Amino acid sequence: LWMDRCDMSGGVAVTEAPNELTGDIDVCNPIGIVRLLRQTDAQIFTGWRGHEGLFDAGTVQSMQWVVERVCGVLSDPVRSAVVMSGCGTSGRIAFLMARSFNARLSAKGIPPCYHYIIAGGDQALLKSVEATEDSWKAGVEALEQVARGRERVVFIGITCGLSAPFVAGQLAHCLDNKAVFTPVLLGFNPIHQARHTPIRDWNKTFHDGEQKHSNCELAVLDEG
Numbered sequence: 001l002w003m004d005r006c007d008m009s010g011g012v013a014v015t016e017a018p019n020e021l022t023g024d025i026d027v028c029n030p031i032g033i034v035r036l037l038r039q040t041d042a043q044i045f046t047g048w049r050g051h052e053g054l055f056d057a058g059t060v061q062s063m064q065w066v067v068e069r070v071c072g073v074l075s076d077p078v079r080s081a082v083v084m085s086g087c088g089t090s091g092r093i094a095f096l097m098a099r100s101f102n103a104r105l106s107a108k109g110i111p112p113c114y115h116y117i118i119a120g121g122d123q124a125l126l127k128s129v130e131a132t133e134d135s136w137k138a139g140v141e142a143l144e145q146v147a148r149g150r151e152r153v154v155f156i157g158i159t160c161g162l163s164a165p166f167v168a169g170q171l172a173h174c175l176d177n178k179a180v181f182t183p184v185l186l187g188f189n190p191i192h193q194a195r196h197t198p199i200r201d202w203n204k205t206f207h208d209g210e211q212k213h214s215n216c217e218l219a220v221l222d223e224g
Contacts, residue, residue: 013161013189014048014051014188014189014190015160015161015188015189016161019040019043019048021036021039021040021043022036022037022040051190066154066156066184069154069182070082070154072152072154073113073152073153073154074105074110074113076151076152077105077110077111077112077113078111078113079150079151079152080113080150080151080152080153080154081113081114081115081146081147081150081152081153081154082098082101082113082114082115082153082154082156083114083115083116083117083143083146083147083153083154083155083156084097084098084114084115084116084117084156084158085116085117085118085139085142085143085155085156085157085158085166085167085170086117086118086119086157086158086159086164086167087118087119087120087124087128087132087133087159087164087166087167088118088119088124088128088133089160090158090159090160090164090167091116091117091118091119091120091124091125091158092118092125093158094116094117094118094156094158095116095118095125097114097116098114098115098116099116101114102114115146117139117142117143117146117170119132119133119135119138119139119142119164119166120132120133132166133164133165133166134165134166134200135165135166135169135200136165136166136168136169136172136199136201136202136204137169137201138166138169139165139166139167139168139169139170139173140169140170140172140173142170143155143170143173143174144173147180147181150180151180152180152182153174153180153181153182154181154182154184155170155171155174155181155182155183155184156184156185156186157170157171157183157184157185157186158186158187159185159186159187159206160187160188160189161187161188161189162185162187162189162191162206163197163206164206165199165200165202165206167185168199168204168205168206169199169202171183171185172204
């Protein structure tokens with residue numbers, strides 16, 4: 001299950017394209033800046049240009065697909081897990097979400113089953129570790145360590161531009177081990193704008209995953 005988008009950014013990646021709303025943000029006063037940012041934040045829900053937003057049917061359908069599989073994990077939290085992973089800010093989002101969800105589970109007497117991975121380890125919560133972010137092998141090793149002993153894992157890879165080698169390696173590992181892993185890809189670029197640049201010491205690009213996942217059970221949430 002995945003959602004395609006019409007390309008309304010003139011061939012430029014959505015994450016690199018300017019937003020018309022903030023073209024004059026540099027000459028606004030502080031209140032004006034906050035109002036513009038509030039309007040751009042609203043586009044996440046209503047959509048930007050021709051792209052779907054969080055409230056559109058396609059996005060809701062994909063999120064429902066993910067929810068159903070996460071519910072399966074929650075029904076057996078000892079032998080299953082939800083793993084969220086990313087680099088830099090994406091990894092910090094994974095950290096915050098895992099901690100928040102686990103706190104809710106603990107309050108209900110349910111064993112915590114959410115895990116986070118951030119490229120470079122916990123030190124990267126404060127400072128990026130770029131060498132690790134560029135290593136697909138490091139991503140796979142980190143995922144294998146967290147998932148060891150689990151019979152079912154929902155993996156959520158977070159990469160804003162669908163470009164991080166660290167996450168690309170993890171995604172490929174999930175697609176090669178579908179008996180255990182259910183992969184979910186979360187980003188802001190349409191899937192066809194995934195990075196085509198060859199990844200160091202690997203014979204794949206992030207975009208190669210698009211071709212492979214077309215015949216696999218993979219949710220792609222791309223909110224350009």
